[in-house]
Amino acid sequence: MTPEHVSPDADVRAATHETLEDYTLRFAPRSYRKWSTGVVAVSALGGIAYLADFAIGANIGISYGTTNALWGIGVFAVVVFLTGFPLAYYAARYNIDLDLITRGSGFGYYGSVVTNVIFATFTFIFFALEGSIMAQGLNLGLHIPLWLGYALSTVIIFPLVIYGMKVLSTLQVWTTPLWLVLMVLPFAYLLVSHPESIDAFFSYRGEDGNGATNLGSIMLAAGVCLSLIAQIAEQIDYLRFMPPRTPENSRKWWTAMILAGPGWVIFGALKQAIGLFLAVYIIATVADGAAVANQPVHQFLEIYRDIMPGWIAMTLAVILVVISQIKINVTNAYSGSLAWTNSYTRITKHYPGRLVFLGVNLAIALILMEANMFDFLNTILGFYANCGMAWVVVVASDIVFNKYLLKLSPLKPEFRRGMLYDINPVGFGSMIIAAGVSIVVFFGGLGETIRPYSPLVAIGLALILPPIIAIATKGKYYLRRTDDGIDLPMYDEHGNPSGEVLTCHVCRQQYERPDMAACQTHDAHVCSLCLSTDKVADHVLPSQV
The missing domain is CATH 1.10.4160.10 (Hydantoin permease)
Structure with a gap:
């Protein structure tokens, strides 16, 4: 099937038109x-x-x-x-x-x-x-x-x-x-x-x-x-x-x-x-x-x-x-x-x-x-803090330690379906452990003596677990692909996301280079939102691993 014969369904069209206002779910393009x-x-x-x-x-x-x-x-x-x-x-x-x-x-x-x-x-x-x-x-x-x-x-x-x-x-x-x-x-x-x-x-x-x-x-x-x-x-x-x-x-x-x-x-x-x-x-x-x-x-x-x-x-x-x-x-x-x-x-x-x-x-x-x-x-805010801290500190830890110091996490961000594994134990596992343990501490499950220190528990575990798990897994669960199938460079001469424009063959809208990937079944490009709404994974690139 050639790109000109692909007809976007109503769901994709509705999503496309609405998300172009605030770029829900996707990269915010230079043109906007x-x-x-x-x-x-x-x-x-x-x-x-x-x-x-x-x-x-x-x-x-x-x-x-x-x-x-x-x-x-x-x-x-x-x-x-x-x-x-x-x-x-x-x-x-x-x-x-x-x-x-x-x-x-x-x-x-x-x-x-x-x-x-x-x-x-x-x-x-x-x-x-x-x-x-x-x-x-x-x-x-x-x-x-x-x-x-x-x-x-x-x-x-x-x-x-x-x-x-x-x-x-x-x-x-x-x-x-x-x-x-x-x-x-x-x-x-x-x-x-x-x-x-x-x-x-x-x-x-x-x-x-x-x-x-x-x-x-x-x-x-x-x-x-x-x-x-x-x-x-x-x-x-x-x-x-x-x-x-x-x-x-x-x-x-x-x-x-x-x-x-x-x-x-x-x-x-x-x-x-x-x-x-x-x-x-x-x-x-x-x-x-x-x-x-x-x-x-x-x-x-x-x-x-x-x-x-x-x-x-x-x-x-x-x-x-x-x-x-x-x-x-x-x-x-x-x-x-x-x-x-x-x-x-x-x-x-x-x-x-x-x-x-x-x-x-x-x-x-x-x-x-x-x-x-x-x-x-x-009580509401104290409980919530444990979850919020676990998430934010884990992401910050991954950027600082795993990306810049250990080089185990890809330096440039990746968010497109098909390029990432479904679940990465480095961040996901670290957050679950840090939040879980700190919540137990918050409610006194490990004794009244350390109960006030649940914030320190959440921060400490969220800080040290990402590099530990990344080293243990050798960073293998970050990317399932390193090539998105498009030859154009992702970034300009100053390191900013490229403003080059490509056309998505599913929704037939134009998007900038960082929002696009090659399509698995067509000799064409597909945008990140159409990848997200692809129910049969027809457009998703296969793993390179």
């Missing part, structure tokens, strides 16, 4: 990446406008005291920055999301499905957390019942996420200046007008007054914060649209990649510390302040009331909450829909449409909100 490094960075950092950091900082401070909380935040920041750097670099350099990076960094074509589920779980947990904060704001300012506020905070996001990166980048750029002013104003006011609040902050010992500095409390605090480690995947959903790195833009490219990639944690850590600062002030100065000190809407409202008339304070507090919730939850919803769609398409070879899983993600988040997740926030 028209944004400057600055716009990409601001868009990515706009996604960390969430108020959950304030709640997390307040919660761990109230539980463990200021000193332990600050040390825990510091541990969190160091771990996230170091592990996020190699992941962000690969995303910006090779224009692929974290799932595609994970496939070729020790997990295999199907092995990374489990990490997609971990990431999707992250998105709906934090969507629910932010939605709950918005509902609290609407309840306080407009007297909207919480159950209705939960629904409104969910429904409002759906239309904003339909059109992918084009709409999201515009939304993030235009709302960031107002958000920054509203967020920084209360903290700056307290520092200037109530300098005594600084001493009260550092001397705060927690709700039970026993917040003496100790490593166990520090690690428990860090464990809650480290639930945010998967945020790097959301940063990467923007970073994959970075322009090619050239000698002319190299400095701007590196600055944008670092700030918008691992650098997000600098801003996140500051927000957690500020959240604790505001909570301590409210506990000390507001009647019954302890009951609401961990709720960001009350934190900002009380400070605004010290500065301006009550009705203006209430208005600004509600505006801040709504803007913050929209800025982060469009990213949560967008990234979550990508993760669910990616997993489902690979397993079933059917593309149901990203909007289907956008609805699924929002529905799960709404259920969590209605269940009042604030009541068990520390």
Whole structure:
């Protein structure tokens, strides 16, 4: 059968047209990446406008005291920055999301499905957390019942996420200046007008007054914060649209990649510390302040009331909450829909449409909100952190040790079906062991003495197991093929993915060289998405092993 006689089915056509908007499941081509490094960075950092950091900082401070909380935040920041750097670099350099990076960094074509589920779980947990904060704001300012506020905070996001990166980048750029002013104003006011609040902050010992500095409390605090480690995947959903790195833009490219990639944690850590600062002030100065000190809407409202008339304070507090919730939850919803769609398409070879899983993600988040997740926030985040850390640290370990130091993992990323083994024990096995053992520790299965150190267990195992398993297997499970059957070079003279265009004989669309492979049964080329939806493996190249 010649290429001109191949007729794409309806499923492939639907998948093709929808994914061309945001390049779900595939490489982001040079022709689409028209944004400057600055716009990409601001868009990515706009996604960390969430108020959950304030709640997390307040919660761990109230539980463990200021000193332990600050040390825990510091541990969190160091771990996230170091592990996020190699992941962000690969995303910006090779224009692929974290799932595609994970496939070729020790997990295999199907092995990374489990990490997609971990990431999707992250998105709906934090969507629910932010939605709950918005509902609290609407309840306080407009007297909207919480159950209705939960629904409104969910429904409002759906239309904003339909059109992918084009709409999201515009939304993030235009709302960031107002958000920054509203967020920084209360903290700056307290520092200037109530300098005594600084001493009260550092001397705060927690709700039970026993917040003496100790490593166990520090690690428990860090464990809650480290639930945010998967945020790097959301940063990467923007970073994959970075322009090619050239000698002319190299400095701007590196600055944008670092700030918008691992650098997000600098801003996140500051927000957690500020959240604790505001909570301590409210506990000390507001009647019954302890009951609401961990709720960001009350934190900002009380400070605004010290500065301006009550009705203006209430208005600004509600505006801040709504803007913050929209800025982060469009990213949560967008990234979550990508993760669910990616997993489902690979397993079933059917593309149901990203909007289907956008609805699924929002529905799960709404259920969590209605269940009042604030009541068990520390437990949810502490448990999730073990899974998130195991995944992210394993991928970072594979890139740093197995790719660059041991040379056992292919240096250039690979994500296409047919080129990878289905499951690679290096990453997949390491993550399962690291997550499993750390969860057992988290729930006290190995004794109360080491229970607070489950984050260290997850990080340590995830760091050392990939090189150990890679050496034991001699790196044989990374690639089932080294040749994709196309003679054109994959990269240009600067090491960027090539912009050469080829035509897929299945969907008859044009794609750039990194997204294509030779077809097994036709003298033609096939794109990565059509390979993913090939139910009979008619187009998939055979193993070279």
